[in-house]
Amino acid sequence: MLKKHTNSAYEAELDQLRDKILLMGGYVEEAIAQAMEALKDRDSEKAKRVISRDKLINTLELEIDELCVELLALRQPAGSDLRLIITGLKISTDLERMGDLVVNLCERVIELSREPLLKPLIDLPHMANLAMGMVREALDAYVKHDASAAKEVCERDDEVDNLDSQIVRELLTYMMEKPGSITRGLGLIMVTRYLERIADHATNISEMVIFLVKGKDVRHRGIGD
Amino acid sequence: MLKKHTNSAYEAELDQLRDKILLMGGYVEEAIAQAMEALKDRDSEKAKRVISRDKLINTLELEIDELCVELLALRQPAGSDLRLIITGLKISTDLERMGDLVVNLCERVIELSREPLLKPLIDLPHMANLAMGMVREALDAYVKHDASAAKEVCERDDEVDNLDSQIVRELLTYMMEKPGSITRGLGLIMVTRYLERIADHATNISEMVIFLVKGKDVRHRGIGD
């Protein structure tokens, strides 16, 4: 690990950036967990609460971006500091999109809560847990500058993708069998897709973390060269 | 308009950034147009071509990000230059996601092309045109530093959203009436959603353009204060 900056205010600002991103990630995780509970319990109130808490995430995005702009304008960052800040800028976007996806998810939850559940939820919570774990570990990797942990997160995206297609296939079968379940089935498909996309964003974050640590961009591997 | 930079290499790099973003936007527009044609003509080959061309967009994203990192590391940008670069970083993400959405869209197109069309396409092409227009105008606004044009783009997002819910409602009715059309209906719903999300990304870009010009972040308005 590197020494501290001679300029302690700079050091503090970088710490603040890390803290804010962790906090934002925490909010996102919490939102996913609450949303899944709301789905399971068909609790539209809880879903509404999650939606209203999204503005915390939005505010944090703005704060993080502002902090990054300030750091770039005033500190002339270089090397790993620069990559930390750029990664921060990108991660904040991803986290905010995750927040938005959770909001969408909650909207579906509210719709779904009007009717009984189509079938017992088994795979979906599992998928949600996977996605949450990916978010948590991606951000851990960010703060710890841990590229190998980030790489692991990337690899776990396949698992989520498989679950996603499996669930969708299952639901489609359901819907074809029972036309009355189409709306609900569609709702659940949407929920699955949202979770899948949340996991995608976690993967994006992990790729940025690898860039942060190694200085190499690993996105779209195989096409660069 | 401001004078040119004393450092001509810097000026050239900023021009290059603008050009690359325009180029990337052009690719995205083209991809949307081709994908819609493929959908209309049920031409899975065309759809595959669009998918394979996505790597051009991905490569451009990497190039743009690399250029932005280089500019930030080597030029110590400030003021509007700094905002141009940060905006570039954010826009490249949005454009790349648009590209991914077009790929997803094309995957649906390939699925859909196996069967006849559910119904004649009227609203969907209209929606696609709207989305493409938004992308084009958002990027124009970026290059021209035109905040009011960007604001207009933001406002047009509502139109797309309305179209989206209208189409989805219509398709749902169809699907409930004819269970055999569920898969195709679902495919078309997905296509609609993709277009809606493309328009969302265009809105994001426009918001960043307003930040670029005014130096104020207009995202998540109403929550900041």
Place this chain on the structure above:
Amino acid sequence: MGELQVVHTGQVAMVGKTRKKRVKRVGERLIEFGLALSGNISILILGGICILLLYQGLKAFEEVSIVQFLTSTRWNPTSYENPGYGILSMVASTFFVTLGSMLLIVPLGIGVASYTSEFAPKRVRSILKPAVEMLAAIPSVVVGFIGITVTGPAIANFFGLPNGLNALNGSILLAVMALPTAASLSEDALRSVPREWRLASLALGAGKWETLVRVTLPAAMPGILAAMMLAMGRAIGETMTVLMACGNAPAFPESFLAAVRPLTATIAIELGEVPQGTAHFFSLFAVGLALFIISFVVNLLADKLLRRKAA
């Protein structure tokens, strides 16, 4: 609250100090006045010398025609029937001896200065510079004494003369006396040339010698010229050396081997013996005036040169 108190005590302290401060300020005014006074004394002295020489010297022209004074070569104030008051021979002697010494000083001075400033290793320089200055410190009467005991006989030997007390002897001795001035001031001029210029020249592929001739010496030239002027002033005003070593003959100089008597020597040798208030006495002041004017002009020229360098 705490802050307020701090400010308050600060102000109290300020008020308490004020009277003491005022006394202090008056004291400072007095000191400044004294300094200004001593600063202006030099003007008084220069003015005094000017006025006095004019006053006393002009008295001579009540009896002596100014034309004769300036153009006649006959200086014989003690002659009872036909006193001569022409200083032309002495002026010529002064310039003759000075010219001779300058012929030696200019090349030698620049040579010594160039060597010490540009080529000598630091340690050699730290010995050379004080050595040259030591040469300047040898009292003129000692140099004159050397003229009598060493160089005079040597010249006599070399040229087969009955004695060596002549213009050549004076020139050589004046060169010894004024060389340090020329060398030391020239060296200052050379060293005040920024090192960067030398580096630039070397970096362009010029050699050390070429750098000296094409960059350093031209850049230092005004300073070197001023140094030469000041050395010349010193040679013109030198008294004891020429008095002792030039043979003391108030005649128009015919060659370097002829005995001469410059202006300074004339004053030194005659003033002690003349009765005060006579034409002879005043005419010596007139000689002093002439000397003063010459040295004034030389110094003014040197000053101009230095000024131009500064600009």
Place this chain on the structure above:
Amino acid sequence: MNKNAGLRLKKQLFAAFGAGWMWGATLLALVALIGILAFIAYHGFEVMSWDFLTLPPRKGMTEGGIFPAIAGTTLVSLITIIFSVPLGVGAAIHLVEYASDNVLTRWTRLAIRNLSGVPSVVYGLFGLAIFVNGAGLGANILSSGLTLGLLTLPWIITASEEALKAVPRGHRDGALALGATKWHTIRTVVLPQAVPGILTGAILGLSRAAGETAPILFTGVAFFIPFVPESLGDEFMALPYHLYIMSTQHHSIEQVRPIAYGTALVLVGLVFILNLGAFIIRSRMSAKLESAR
């Protein structure tokens, strides 16, 4: 390539010629210095003795010592320094620290530069007219001392000015910015740094005054006085004048030549010691300045 070689040869020839010239000049100057010092030392040591330094001359100055001349020179130099140093340093402080750039100061500087070039014999004339006759002091130690004081004044002003100017402006600004008044700044920051330079100037002025002959010729020096002067109103003997007398005016020059050598050695020795002192002070000062860079 050929032309290049020719050019290089030409340059090398010039450089060799130049080196010869510079070496020759420097060698000549050194030979002159060492020659003079060695010559005088060689002959002077022959008559050097305790008696020579402490006894007055005897038998028409053909025997005995030169004590009155040593004493006279010392006393006159003392007067000179007492007169010129305070005045000169004061003037220098005024010019460097206080005087604004106006007509008066420009004239003052011009006057100082010209005064330092005025021939010493003219100072003699001035001293005679002002102190001896004008002020009625008569020809004595005081008149001579004051005359020499005038002579050394411009030297001391110039040396002091240079010493003051060598104090970096930053030191003055630093003190002023701390709330020190101008005089306080000069007293506590500027002068302590300038003192070595001023001292050097004063010592060199003293050495010059001690060696001067022409200005005292008419203002108080005497041919022969067998005792040490008791007051400032007395006439006196002086080393340089004694040497002059012994080498040109004495009735039997050949006979007193050894005494002349002795006198010259004492005079040169005195000047040498003073210069050495100045040199030591100055080299210490420059070492200190060096460490400040």
Place this chain on the structure above:
Amino acid sequence: MVSSNIECNNLSLWYEDSKALDDVSMNIKPNRVTALIGPSGCGKSTFLRCINRMNDEIAGVRTEGSIIFEGEDILSPKADVVELRRRVGMVFQRWNPFPKSIFDNIAYGPRTHGMKDKARLSEIVEDALKKAALWDEVKDRLRESAFSLSGGQQQRLCIARALAVEPDILLMDEPASALDPISTAKLEELITKLKQRYTVIIVTHNMQQAARISDFTAFFYMGKLIEFDTTNTIFTNPGEERTEAYITGRFG
């Protein structure tokens, strides 16, 4: 802990006949670092030297307007310049310790203002050196010459010397322009710490430096104050085109 603004109202300044400052009005906040930037000859240093009246030392300077500090116009002829300079310390571009010991350098100011108590002086010296983040480096060599220190240390010594007279305001005229990056970084860190107790006003050629250390930035051009705002605003979103052109490197 300063609590007063420095209010500068319509300040103009002439050297002989040339106008060096033209109608400058600004309000400098206490306990903040304010940076003055602009090209050579823009008046930023001249402005700085108005605040402790160092321009008085230059002949032919004339001012108009006022600078109000704690209710008094410090430009008025009635103002006590000595007391003003005690309260407004200054640090120069080229470090200028006196050729004295480290201790005597710092004690110079207090002694000038009449402090004689030796124990108290020792306390003051220690305190000033600690504030200037130099104590640990020099505590065992207080009697050594100030010139034995490195350039960066000498500059911090000069800051300690200024702090020893307990000023409220510290003026700095390009304090780091002759220092290497490491000394510069240490000095910058010190400056940002000093604002807890002092109002710091700093002139710098180095825009990036202004960005790093200051809370407010004033951009001067041709004797005029073009823009004065928070440093963040000046560097990310300046209001004036001339400021934008300057900070982004568009010099025509």
Place this chain on the structure above:
Amino acid sequence: MVSSNIECNNLSLWYEDSKALDDVSMNIKPNRVTALIGPSGCGKSTFLRCINRMNDEIAGVRTEGSIIFEGEDILSPKADVVELRRRVGMVFQRWNPFPKSIFDNIAYGPRTHGMKDKARLSEIVEDALKKAALWDEVKDRLRESAFSLSGGQQQRLCIARALAVEPDILLMDEPASALDPISTAKLEELITKLKQRYTVIIVTHNMQQAARISDFTAFFYMGKLIEFDTTNTIFTNPGEERTEAYITGRFG
């Protein structure tokens, strides 16, 4: 249009007994700007002065290793220093035009190397001034003193003077450290243009400047070459921890 690398192999240098450069090996690419950075006393200027043997002018300097340029070791005693310095121009920290006219300043080098033809000299002067982007500013005043120019112009004049002897390599020792931001920007622009014809090696204290103008950056520390890579890599992703610490401002 230079085409040869400058190959520096295991170069070490001593001043008297202290080692100023320790086993430095690097390969400097032609037609590129290479920046040497590092803290004071790290050896970067010493290294620069090896390349035109300016260290020869300092007594007590001893070197080991070699610097190969076009097949010859320029450090060998047999190397022709005059010819070397013609081919390797140098620009100094403090601009140093000679006290001559603008024309004579530039003509100095060619005249030194034996050029006497007046018409040809005029051409050379014009050409050099154009290359240094100064011709338009001075073409009507070639006979005026070089000192009548501004600081930035004088520095560009010094560059023109170096160019007039048609060097292949240009060494620059902190050429902008005494210039204001505007003159600095113009100089930097000039430097980036010069690389089309020359190999430029520049020592700078200002890391940001190195970032702006150079293609390659070498980081020196305590006489050692710590890292040498493209400027982009050094500033975004350096390989050595010491480089990273230096460029990010972690000075301990």
